[in-house]
Amino acid sequence: MKNLSFLISLFVLISFKTFAEEGVETLKIGAKAPDFSLKGVDGKMNSLNTFSKADILVIIFTCNHCPTAQAYEDRIIDFQNKYKAKNVQVVAISPNADKAVRFDELGYSDLNDSYEEMKIRAKNKAYNFPYLYDGETQEVAHKYGPTTTPHAFVFDKSRILRYVGRIDDNEHLGKAKTFDLVNAVNEMIAGMPVSVATTKTFGCSLKWKSKIEWKVKEVESWKSEAVSLDKINIDGIKDLMKGDGVNYTLINFWATWCGPCVAEFSSLTESDKMYRNREFKFVSVSLDAPKSYDKALAFLKKKYASNLNYIFGDESKYELMEAVDAAWQGALPHTVLLSPDGKIVYRQNGMIDPLEIRKAIVDHIGRVYP
Numbered sequence: 001m002k003n004l005s006f007l008i009s010l011f012v013l014i015s016f017k018t019f020a021e022e023g024v025e026t027l028k029i030g031a032k033a034p035d036f037s038l039k040g041v042d043g044k045m046n047s048l049n050t051f052s053k054a055d056i057l058v059i060i061f062t063c064n065h066c067p068t069a070q071a072y073e074d075r076i077i078d079f080q081n082k083y084k085a086k087n088v089q090v091v092a093i094s095p096n097a098d099k100a101v102r103f104d105e106l107g108y109s110d111l112n113d114s115y116e117e118m119k120i121r122a123k124n125k126a127y128n129f130p131y132l133y134d135g136e137t138q139e140v141a142h143k144y145g146p147t148t149t150p151h152a153f154v155f156d157k158s159r160i161l162r163y164v165g166r167i168d169d170n171e172h173l174g175k176a177k178t179f180d181l182v183n184a185v186n187e188m189i190a191g192m193p194v195s196v197a198t199t200k201t202f203g204c205s206l207k208w209k210s211k212i213e214w215k216v217k218e219v220e221s222w223k224s225e226a227v228s229l230d231k232i233n234i235d236g237i238k239d240l241m242k243g244d245g246v247n248y249t250l251i252n253f254w255a256t257w258c259g260p261c262v263a264e265f266s267s268l269t270e271s272d273k274m275y276r277n278r279e280f281k282f283v284s285v286s287l288d289a290p291k292s293y294d295k296a297l298a299f300l301k302k303k304y305a306s307n308l309n310y311i312f313g314d315e316s317k318y319e320l321m322e323a324v325d326a327a328w329q330g331a332l333p334h335t336v337l338l339s340p341d342g343k344i345v346y347r348q349n350g351m352i353d354p355l356e357i358r359k360a361i362v363d364h365i366g367r368v369y370p
Contacts, residue, residue: 026145033159034143038132041119054089057155061146066204067108069149071171071368090129095141096207103273110358148203165199225306229297232310243342253334260351261333267354282307
């Protein structure tokens with residue numbers, strides 16, 4: 001708990017410092033809504049006038065990757081369902097520059113914050129509101145001044161800001177006691193002034209374009225991480241397939257002579273960098289011959305594969321296949337995701353789809369803070 005409290009305090013400090021460095025101020029109560037021109041995931045352009053028929057406009061700055069934002073997705077969908085008949089319109093805006101999102105900030109998501117990945121998230125979650133992209137210029141984020149994702153701004157019919165802040169007081173499902181967004185909108189519908197017009201917010205900091213260098217430095221740091229390649233026999237494989245009791249384990253069987261293996265490997269090591277700070281580990285098992293050990297190790301170093309790496313060598317491939325996965329017919333690459341108790345919860349024979357495998361990983365290790 002002490003470590004968690006420290007991390008939260010550090011997170012808040014960094015978020016505030018970054019926000020201040022950008023010279024951004026959050027829109028004040030009573031301010032007029034700044035206009036915008038943003039493309040939605042449906043390909044259409046949107047402005048304030050697009051939503052002119054709504055009596056109340058709720059603009060929520062959110063994103064794909066943030067665990068807090070994901071924790072609120074269903075609540076936002078439910079809110080729009082309940083208040084659509086009362087002429088309340090939700091509009092979600094993603095303000096993040098996806099090139100500024102570090103790999104280790106993606107540990108709770110299968111998706112980054114690019115426009116193309118926004119389309120995937122909106123489809124997967126069946127969003128019932130527009131989802132707009134501001135990550136290219138971040139002009140709208142600078143005008144409105146959200147401090148976190150999510151951050152809600154509520155405007156009346158004249159598009160005067162009446163509420164700005166959190167959605168409720170607890171991101172964990174079922175634990176909220178104060179429903180700030182709902183309370184504000186209900187008071188506005190009733191023609192009353194909003195009793196609590198401003199609240200603090202908690203969530204992920206905005207990923208400003210000015211911080212792209214952070215991601216560049218992260219990737220550069222991988223070069224200093226040790227890469228090793230150990231020998232493993234059939235008994236070691238059998239032990240590996242039992243699971244370790246704690247982590248979900250992604251195991252990839254590959255070889256340097258296998259074109260698809262080589263082509264997909266970077267996406268596997270990047271996935272490791274995304275999830276390695278959680279209950280997850282990545283293991284690669286080379287089926288190169290012992291004489292190709294140096295070649296295999298050189299390849300792994302080129303790919304910054306600082307995860308666990310083994311070389312199986314010339315032992316019986318058929319015994320290996322039976323020990324790993326009865327569904328494996330022998331073609332490379334072959335990839336399995338094991339639960340902590342050794343159950344195969346995902347498999348792919350042949351090249352993986354990186355987004356598909358990341359979705360499988362994060363759906364099992366969890367998208368939100370515990």
